[in-house]
Amino acid sequence: MAKRIAYIHPSFYVPYIFESAERNDVEFVVILPPGEVVQNEYPCVTAYETLPLYTDPEAAHHGIAELHARWQFDGIMTIKESCMVWTAEAAGRLGLPGIDPEAAKAARDKGTMRQRFKQAGLVTPKFAVISGMAEIELCREMAFPFIVKPASGYNSDGVQLVANQDELEKAIQVVERLNADIYHKVSWHDGQNFSNVVVEEFIEGGxxxxxxxxxxxxxxxxxxxxxxxxxxxxxxxxxxxxxxxxxxxxxxxxxxxxxxxxxxxxxxxxxxxxxxxxxxxxxxxxxxxxxxxxxxxxxxxxxxxxxxxxxxxxxxxxxxxxxxxxxxxxxxxxxxxxxxxxxxxxxxxxxxxxxxxxxxxxxxxxxxxxxxxxxxxxxxxxxxxxxxxxxxxxxxxxxxxxxxxxxxxxxxxxxxxxxxxxxxxxxx
Ligand code: ADP
Ligand code: CA
Ligand code: CA
Ligand code: CA
Ligand code: CA
Missing domain, CATH: 3.30.470.20 (ATP-grasp fold, B domain)
Known part of the structure; x- marks a missing residue:
């Protein structure tokens, strides 16, 4: 019998995961936020369901429990950064395999991530995590050029190379705006605020x-x-x-x-x-x-x-x-x-x-x-x-x-x- 996985807010453009599911007798129940358009159909998708993943994540947790009672999921997964923490929590609540929500948060917050890499003794760029322009002084220890980026960004959105103080200020303001408009809303659902600005040294190399x-x-x-x-x-x-x-x-x-x-x-x-x-x-x-x-x-x-x-x-x-x-x-x-x-x-x-x-x-x-x-x-x-x-x-x-x-x-x-x-x- 086919194994059934709840696939949280997939991207339909790239076929490889869907094709592997079909080959391996896996079926997906695709979970989308309201208003999402399905751009491509795949035979391994059995059904589409709608949950308020971003607008009301707690309601979405209740919703996935009801869907689990109906569909008897064998597993739950996502490849979307903005759904990573929610999906880890959902797996835990449903008793399905998954990652620790704390690990999911560490992988979603570039500030925590840098800290963990450093503590583990890995070679990672020097960095400062700041709330915004108000804390720009904290970047003084490092030498230009810097990379400036939203702490919970993805797709390289807002990642900027800056060569001097003037560019640094402009870049921080760009990221503050992105955080307010986008990342502050889509990244976490537990009241914690990870919408920081990460400033770090630029590693030149392949x-x-x-x-x-x-x-x-x-x-x-x-x-x-x-x-x-x-x-x-x-x-x-x-x-x-x-x-x-x-x-x-x-x-x-x-x-x-x-x-x-x-x-x-x-x-x-x-x-x-x-x-x-x-x-x-x-x-x-x-x-x-x-x-x-x-x-x-x-x-x-x-x-x-x-x-x-x-x-x-x-x-x-x-x-x-x-x-x-x-x-x-x-x-x-x-x-x-x-x-x-x-x-x-x-x-x-x-x-x-x-x-x-x-x-x-x-x-x-x-x-x-x-x-x-x-x-x-x-x-x-x-x-x-x-x-x-x-x-x-x-x-x-x-x-x-x-x-x-x-x-x-x-x-x-x-x-x-x-x-x-x-x-x-x-x-x-
Ligand atoms: P995202 O999560 O949006 O992909 P990344 O932190 O991976 O953001 O940054 C996107 C790209 O920007 C990286 O793949 C790399 O090419 C470049 N980049 C980011 N940080 C640095 C850095 N400290 N030094 C050199 N390049 C960087
Ligand atoms: Ca070929
Ligand atoms: Ca990333
Ligand atoms: Ca990246
Ligand atoms: Ca990349």
């Missing part, structure tokens, strides 16, 4: 990612990937290539920092998505961990495409109480293959006119899939606004080097054409 899985406190690194060398001032997502072009020894060092990060946060079960940079000494510096499959589910592909480990099914197996021996420990294949994802950069702004080269990309033997989000004729604004990705190209390669060559091919081949945006009409 970025890496590790996808992880923990079972009863035993943490395993599933892969390691290269994430480019984002230079700022804003930090939109770009590339992911797993495994990276690094010596095995360096990969193990990065993975071991990521495993230390999971332990420091108390994430004892389930997935983790850890981002790090290599500093000027080549040391891994841990930036953050999300208690989830990364990239709205893209990380499933980055793991499976390079290791043959069915990342989502590891999680489903744990959540639904499958016999441990059937899925643990996960064994990576040793075929040397690589997996990639590559996000088509805006490369301009205005009205999207056309994208050249898509057919050539789809015909390339390494092209696994192209997810198109671009809307021809839509007005896209430049960063730091985020009007959505244009496209994500997923690649499957015989080697890391072939993955790098594929990235060069994509850069050469895809061209985005813009028409200037019409001048904004003054409102009456």
């Amino acid at each position: 970025e890496y990612v590790v996808e992880l899985f923990a079972l009863d406190g035993n943490v395993v690194a599933l892969n390691c990937g290269y994430k480019g060398h984002p230079a700022g001032p804003y930090f939109e997502e770009t590339v992911y290539l797993s495994p990276p072009a690094l010596p095995q020894e360096k990969i193990r060092e990065i993975q071991s920092a990521a495993i230390g990060g999971m332990r420091a946060l108390g994430l004892q079960n389930g997935p983790g998505h850890c981002e790090l940079r290599l500093n000027h000494l080549g040391q891994p510096v841990i930036l953050e961990i999300g208690a989830r499959i990364g990239g709205s589910g893209c990380a499933h592909f980055n793991v499976e495409g390079s290791t043959d480990i069915d990342f989502s099914n590891l999680w489903f197996s744990y959540l639904t109480g499958a016999p441990k021996s059937s899925y643990w420990p996960p064994i990576a294949s040793n075929t040397g293959k690589a997996a990639s994802s590559w996000i088509l950069p805006l490369g301009g702004n205005g009205l999207l006119h056309s994208i050249d080269g898509l057919d050539q990309v789809r015909q390339h033997p390494d092209c696994e899939r192209v997810l198109m989000f671009a809307q021809i004729g839509k007005h896209y604004r430049p960063y730091p606004n985020f009007d959505g990705f244009l496209a994500i190209v997923f690649g499957q390669h015989a080697s890391t080097q072939a993955g790098e060559e594929f990235f060069d091919f994509l850069e050469r081949t895809l061209k985005v054409n813009w028409d200037p945006a019409p001048a904004v009409q003054p409102t009456e």
Whole structure:
């Protein structure tokens, strides 16, 4: 019989988690906040239910208990940052497997996270957690350039590189506004206020990612990937290539920092998505961990495409109480293959006119899939606004080097054409 999981506010754009569910005889009852539109249908979704996840989280807890009585969930999960703490609490209340709500909070609050990493002896940026402009003096101990970010932000929203005092002040004000408008409302539901501003030293160096899985406190690194060398001032997502072009020894060092990060946060079960940079000494510096499959589910592909480990099914197996021996420990294949994802950069702004080269990309033997989000004729604004990705190209390669060559091919081949945006009409 199919196992049934309550899937809290999923993203429907990326199919990998849904496809894994279908393959593995898992069905989802999808729980959405009121007014949400279902952008894609998947056969593994049995039903959609509505709960006031953000507007009345306590009512949503009662609601999920009623739904559990009706649907008899085997498990409950989310990959949405804003639902992480609620879902951890719901799992606890329903008696289903999940993470400790305190660990979920530590993974949602970048201030607590930095503190825990530091206490655990991990190399992490110097930082100051401030309530806002009133506490700007607390940043005086550090040397520019800084990164300024909302303590409970996600999707790189509001993450800014600043070079001097003037930029620092402006950036703090931007984050204060984001906290008041967004993060203060969506992040926690227990009256605690985590809407701080985190200011930290900028680690210059290549970025890496590790996808992880923990079972009863035993943490395993599933892969390691290269994430480019984002230079700022804003930090939109770009590339992911797993495994990276690094010596095995360096990969193990990065993975071991990521495993230390999971332990420091108390994430004892389930997935983790850890981002790090290599500093000027080549040391891994841990930036953050999300208690989830990364990239709205893209990380499933980055793991499976390079290791043959069915990342989502590891999680489903744990959540639904499958016999441990059937899925643990996960064994990576040793075929040397690589997996990639590559996000088509805006490369301009205005009205999207056309994208050249898509057919050539789809015909390339390494092209696994192209997810198109671009809307021809839509007005896209430049960063730091985020009007959505244009496209994500997923690649499957015989080697890391072939993955790098594929990235060069994509850069050469895809061209985005813009028409200037019409001048904004003054409102009456
Ligand atoms: P989010 O949770 O919104 O993803 P992050 O803290 O991960 O925010 O920051 C987003 C990106 O900004 C990171 O992937 C990294 O490229 C860059 N970044 C954030 N903090 C630092 C830092 N201290 N040093 C260097 N780069 C950073
Ligand atoms: Ca994050
Ligand atoms: Ca991040
Ligand atoms: Ca990121
Ligand atoms: Ca294929």
